[in-house]
Amino acid sequence: MPDNSNSVIEVTGLECGYDGQTVLKDVNFTVKRGEVFFIIGGSGCGKSTLLRNLVGLHAPRAGDVKFFGKSFTASDLSTRRTLLKTFGVLYQGGALWSSLTLRQNVALPMEEHTALSPREIAELTCLKLAQVGLTGFEDYYPAEISGGMRKRAGLARALALDPDIVFLDEPSAGLDPITSRKLDELVLQVRDSFGTTLVVVSHELASIFGIADRVIMLDRGAQGIIAEGAPATLAESSRDPRVTEFLLRRDRVRVPGTPAV
Numbered sequence: 001m002p003d004n005s006n007s008v009i010e011v012t013g014l015e016c017g018y019d020g021q022t023v024l025k026d027v028n029f030t031v032k033r034g035e036v037f038f039i040i041g042g043s044g045c046g047k048s049t050l051l052r053n054l055v056g057l058h059a060p061r062a063g064d065v066k067f068f069g070k071s072f073t074a075s076d077l078s079t080r081r082t083l084l085k086t087f088g089v090l091y092q093g094g095a096l097w098s099s100l101t102l103r104q105n106v107a108l109p110m111e112e113h114t115a116l117s118p119r120e121i122a123e124l125t126c127l128k129l130a131q132v133g134l135t136g137f138e139d140y141y142p143a144e145i146s147g148g149m150r151k152r153a154g155l156a157r158a159l160a161l162d163p164d165i166v167f168l169d170e171p172s173a174g175l176d177p178i179t180s181r182k183l184d185e186l187v188l189q190v191r192d193s194f195g196t197t198l199v200v201v202s203h204e205l206a207s208i209f210g211i212a213d214r215v216i217m218l219d220r221g222a223q224g225i226i227a228e229g230a231p232a233t234l235a236e237s238s239r240d241p242r243v244t245e246f247l248l249r250r251d252r253v254r255v256p257g258t259p260a261v
């Protein structure tokens with residue numbers, strides 16, 4: 001029997017799609033506490049679709065998603081609400097409210113979901129923004145800061161309720177390599193400081209090889225997972241050309257310990 005005692009997410013028999021189109025079927029995997037877990041694969045293979053089904057934005061056609069052993073998919077509204085508070089999501093582009101300052105954006109989840117006093121919320125908001133290096137920008141609007149700063153503000157908002165799990169959808173999209181690397185470092189810092197589990201959708205090799213403990217690779221033709229494991233191990237020992245072609249793209253960063261291609 002698999003040891004699921006340390007699992008924070010368990011996905012079994014998941015099938016997702018749109019109208020008449022099946023995107024993924026029979027998807028099974030677990031994510032362990034404190035892991036930096038990546039969902040990877042080429043364009044259109046269903047990474048974002050899987051993420052939306054995991055966080056409850058879309059209802060799976062079949063299968064189950066469990067958080068901490070509790071079914072999210074089959075739960076009633078009140079259990080769902082409780083489970084929703086255990087995770088935060090950083091959407092592509094940061095998805096901040098443009099009419100609110102960074103301070104107001106980060107405070108919003110606390111105002112909506114906690115009984116904290118305005119003073120406590122104000123203090124925690126400053127702390128969250130400091131954690132992502134945005135002290136001094138509390139009263140800026142999203143349009144007044146850079147793309148990388150918007151991502152960091154989005155991460156601060158995702159961390160607002162001290163979640164056990166944070167989902168990040170293509171965090172590097174639209175960022176230059178240096179800014180992207182800084183965001184990766186921040187992701188590791190969050191994990192190391194708070195023990196947060198991070199689930200990242202990405203096709204960026206620098207991030208995959210830089211910070212992922214383990215990945216699942218999706219494939220459009222297979223409509224599911226074609227590989228699972230540590231990225232360096234998969235790059236070195238997978239015999240599936242779909243996996244090696246993806247992980248050994250010529251423009252990729254070097255796998256530690258291997259010669260540059």
Ligand SMILES: Nc1ncnc2c1ncn2[C@@H]1O[C@H](COP(=O)(O)OP(=O)(O)OP(=O)(O)O)[C@@H](O)[C@H]1O
Pocket residue numbers: 018023041042043044045046047048049050203
């Ligand atoms: N809202 C939607 N309605 C209908 N079909 C969709 C929708 N979103 C995605 N799809 C389809 O589902 C499939 C998987 O798309 P998805 O965006 O999940 O892939 P992805 O791996 O995240 O791609 P990318 O890396 O390009 O963002 C594609 O065929 C896409 O056209």
